[in-house]
Amino acid sequence: MDSRISARALAAALGGWRTREPAYEALADSIRLLCLDNRLAPRTALPAERELAAALELSRSTVAAGYRSLRETGHIASLRGSGSVTLPLRRRDPGRAAAAEGAIDLQQASPPAWPGLAGIMADVAGNAAALVSRVGYDVLGSVELREAIAAHYVRRGVPTSASEVLVTTGAQSAIHLVASVLLGRGDRVLIETPTYPHAVDALRRAGARLVGVPVTTDQGWDLDRAEQAFARTLPVMAYLMPDFQNPTGRSMSQAEREAFLLAGERAGSVLVLDETTADLDIDRGSLPAGFSGSDPSTVVRIGSLGKTVWGGLRVGWIRAEGDLVRRFVAARPAHDLGTPEFEQAVAAALFGDFGEIAAQRSALLRAGRDALVGALETRIPQWRVPVTHGGVSLWIELDAALSSALVMDVRSRGVLLSAGPRFSVDGGHDRHLRLPFTAPPDELVRAVSSLAESWTSVRAGAPVSFVERVESIV
Numbered sequence: 001m002d003s004r005i006s007a008r009a010l011a012a013a014l015g016g017w018r019t020r021e022p023a024y025e026a027l028a029d030s031i032r033l034l035c036l037d038n039r040l041a042p043r044t045a046l047p048a049e050r051e052l053a054a055a056l057e058l059s060r061s062t063v064a065a066g067y068r069s070l071r072e073t074g075h076i077a078s079l080r081g082s083g084s085v086t087l088p089l090r091r092r093d094p095g096r097a098a099a100a101e102g103a104i105d106l107q108q109a110s111p112p113a114w115p116g117l118a119g120i121m122a123d124v125a126g127n128a129a130a131l132v133s134r135v136g137y138d139v140l141g142s143v144e145l146r147e148a149i150a151a152h153y154v155r156r157g158v159p160t161s162a163s164e165v166l167v168t169t170g171a172q173s174a175i176h177l178v179a180s181v182l183l184g185r186g187d188r189v190l191i192e193t194p195t196y197p198h199a200v201d202a203l204r205r206a207g208a209r210l211v212g213v214p215v216t217t218d219q220g221w222d223l224d225r226a227e228q229a230f231a232r233t234l235p236v237m238a239y240l241m242p243d244f245q246n247p248t249g250r251s252m253s254q255a256e257r258e259a260f261l262l263a264g265e266r267a268g269s270v271l272v273l274d275e276t277t278a279d280l281d282i283d284r285g286s287l288p289a290g291f292s293g294s295d296p297s298t299v300v301r302i303g304s305l306g307k308t309v310w311g312g313l314r315v316g317w318i319r320a321e322g323d324l325v326r327r328f329v330a331a332r333p334a335h336d337l338g339t340p341e342f343e344q345a346v347a348a349a350l351f352g353d354f355g356e357i358a359a360q361r362s363a364l365l366r367a368g369r370d371a372l373v374g375a376l377e378t379r380i381p382q383w384r385v386p387v388t389h390g391g392v393s394l395w396i397e398l399d400a401a402l403s404s405a406l407v408m409d410v411r412s413r414g415v416l417l418s419a420g421p422r423f424s425v426d427g428g429h430d431r432h433l434r435l436p437f438t439a440p441p442d443e444l445v446r447a448v449s450s451l452a453e454s455w456t457s458v459r460a461g462a463p464v465s466f467v468e469r470v471e472s473i474v
Ligand SMILES: Cc1ncc(COP(=O)(O)O)c(C=O)c1O
Pocket: 169, 170, 171, 172, 173, 196, 241, 246, 274, 276, 277, 303, 304, 305, 306, 307, 311, 314, 315, 316
């Protein structure tokens, strides 16, 4: 069934859309960005012109002109009697065209594969006869890999046995499985904002009502808000990234970790700790002890080799107490029938080299971060660049709330990015931009040059009243 978006929901998703003149083009651009980000899925029915005009306090002719512009660029179709519907993106999208010509794609923060991976794959392939003699359907995961993952937790100070580990096809599938087992329609889930957008998608699909708790690059987690949200909404689950949070790069202090554990325990919530980025340490040295020690039965950890080794490996896992693991295993076949044997064997072998992998990652991410920070300080000194000790990205604060307009403009210059609101749970973050530092340093420096040109043009095109008004309220 095709979906529809109400005028109110579209107005909320558009946020501070009025970033240039004429207003109808600014509106059309903002809707284009929602389509590009997949925040508006293809075949979504848009509100009637009159309703959107009322929700945005605009004249109907402005909305009509915005829809006309979207029709002309092939982003929507308007059918007599059934209103306007978004269309699948076409090749004509400037970002796609640019991508074909060697654009810099920073929409995903995905480091290149660890250089030793191909060699390990070749070794495992040499043993293919033994692998294909297995049954092949394995919803729990191979014992060799589960033991390697358990040993990895033990090294990090979290006592774990192989029976507490379930192997998944990446962390994303782990989030989906945990959400589908633990959540019912309308259940509250506490979540950081900004956060990892595909977790939001998975939780919402499982029926969750999300309660956002702010995290900032300066102050970290807003513990007052978190404690109030736990006490007032009694969330079934809290989804958190305690180490090198995506996108802010912040890590929880010991006190923050303890506060979340305590508040979660009082509210009876399961704490789901997504540690996909936890091993991407550039300068911190070691993990603080907060969430280590024996896990209470209400803590579920999710991990992955996606960022540490390669996104294409598609190996992740869930670490949870035995009963929960059994519930996840029972629910899994509806979703998939296991992780491929070859990838599991490669993953098990990789854990033997984990020290070397972490050191290579650290060097690679340091080079990216330092190149990006250096280029930003030189080319766009008016942006506030946070001190970031690990993870995959910088969460930049712009000097005007024009993130979406910037992302649209720089796209036409061959740099593909996601705007701040993509990482938001309940709207906002128009003043922020996530810049991954996972690409090669020379690409990052080129991307910053394009951003500097774009920023000059976007700021010059923004209505003066808009920039001033937004600056005074943000
Ligand atoms: C915080 C976080 N969780 C989960 C994922 C998904 O990981 P995987 O590729 O293992 O599915 C990502 C990938 O970007 C991520 O950043």
